[in-house]
Amino acid sequence: MVEKKYAAACDQGTTGTRFMVFGHDGQVVSAVYEEHEQIYPKPGWVEHDPMEIWEKTQKVTREALAAKKIDPAEIAGIGVTNQRETTIVWDPKTGKPYYNAIVWQCTRTREICQDMIDRGLEDMIRKKTGLVIATYFSGPKIKWILDNVPGVREKAERGEAIFGNIDTWEIWNLTGGPKGGAHVTDFTNASRTMLMNLKTLDWDDEILSELGIPRQMLPEIRPSSDKAIYGETPKEGPVGGVIPVCGDLGDQQGALFGQTCYDVGEAKNTYGTGCFMLLNTGYDAVPSESGLLTTCAYGLEEGRSVFALEGSIAITGAAIQWLRDNLQIIKTAAETEEIASSVEDAGGIYFVPAFSGLFAPYWDMYARGAIVGLTRFIRREHIVRATLESICYQTKDVLEAMISDSGVKLAALKVDGGAVKNNFLMQLQADILGVKCIRPTVDETTALGAAYCAGLATGFWENLDDLRENWGIDQIFEPKWAEAKRAEGYKGWKKAIDRTLHWVEK
DSSP states (O other), rough: OOOOOOOEEEEESSSSSEEEEOOOSSSSSEEEEEEEEOBOOOOTTEOOOOOHHHHHHHHHHHHHHHHOOOGGGGGGEEEEOOOSSSSEEEEEOOOOSSSSSETOOOOTTTHHHHHHTTTTTTTHHHHHHSSSTTTTHHHHHHHHHHSSSTTTTHHHHHHEEEEHHHHHHHHHTTTTTTTTOOOOEEEEHHTTTTTTTTTEEEEEOOOHHHOOOOGSSSEEEOOOOOOOSSSSTTTTTTTTTTTEEEEEEEEHHHHHTTTTTSSSTTTTESSSSSEEEEEETOOOOOOOOOSOOEEEEEEEEETEEEEEEEESSOSSSHHHHHHHIIIOOOOOOOHHHHTTTTTOOTTEEEEEBBBBBBBTTOOOOOOOOOOSSSSSTOHHHHHHHHEEEEEEEEHHHHHHHHHHHHHOOSSEEEEEEEGGGGHHHHHHHHHEEEEEEEEEEEEEEEEHHHHHHHHHTTTTOHHHHHHHOOOEEEEEOOOOOHHHHHHHHHHHHHHHHHTTOOOOOO
16 A cells, blocks of 8 residues: 555635645645636626636646656545635536636625615624625625526526535536536535524525525535545546545635644734635634624534634735736736835825725725825835735734734734745734734645645544644744834824725715
8 A cells, every 4th residue: 555645735716726735744745836817807897717727726736746756646635725705606417617706806796785785684694604794705696696697596496506616616526526526615615605504504594595595506514624535536537546535624714724723812814815814713603893704714523613703805915916917017026025125115105905895894895996195206116015015904904803802912923825925024014013923934824724634534644733743933023113103004094994985886
């Protein structure tokens, strides 16, 4: 029998797909990444092509294994982690989607959400799901597809159309697709649909009825690390061998798990397309009074989940992409560090990138982006710096809400994601928060968390203590600003936020 040397993860994110292989020490052995197309059919609409995502998944998987000559038999298990809330409805017989994936950032479901609010459903939704009614979540997106794509509602009622967030789509395809693919999700992804009851950890019939969603469309909800395994990769599939697929975490929960935040009160912030801060609250689903979400953090056994408070920010890294692709004032994200540090401050401007409305803690789907405080003095460098500052100030908004809800004053924040390589940004974050930021040795902790779940399920790692031993510190950023400077900067930010709220009229 071939020795199990690795655990692997498919990390399907908003801008691209990465396949990563990790050793027992949690270090990266092999990784390959491919971007996919961002589709914008109308203002506020964001889509992805699910078939392109699956093609890229197969490509990066094959290349990551080939690059280091890894035998599939050496891999103990595969975990999946994913952009959450992004919604696909497809034909289980053919594997073809009925419509493009509707991305979490998309605001086309505004009228559906407003109708739910007008019908007085907010309190019921929050109590049952821990979420607010917002365009962010999957439930309204499913309803939009059923209402707007001809014939899909009838097909769904006949069992000829099934739903999944991206994790479900990837797992279904990895485990055989039309030839017996597993139609499953885990607690963390299910808790982002606005359809799962946090008390029962099952789909809620009242909410399904309110949205007109047939229950048979929905995947089976399983633990994030599942010893029973979801399914196996077919020998002729992209992995080229039979490997258990047995780990599943939404990307932000994947980062929490990869950062080994297993104790109550531990928190992490991930800097990606958006920013997402999660605070472990243990087996208690703590309701938020400050605009945060209550969400499943991970589940290692049937019918039981650890919970978290989450602050979700829609646009952070995506604002850097906007500078690059739309305004074309930078060539790469990496150069923002040098450009921003070439000026002493942002020249009195603030940039609120509310391109898809504002998420936590404001939850205003009618907000829109603004750059305020402009004078003739302002140059490209100031706009780049203000963009980095917007990431840090939005994070401070969330941290303040988290302290208010939990009563926990953080001593440190674990940080991860692509943007944490930017030392200027991380120092700025520590300065604006007044809290030290700790960057780990492995910054792709999202994929690591999914690999950990798969490895735990198959015995590659024995327990959580095994995983804690793998976590190492790369750098600690200590706050340097005086409290008066911090307070003055944040006051200006709050003023800028006020200018963006309720911009679009209902």
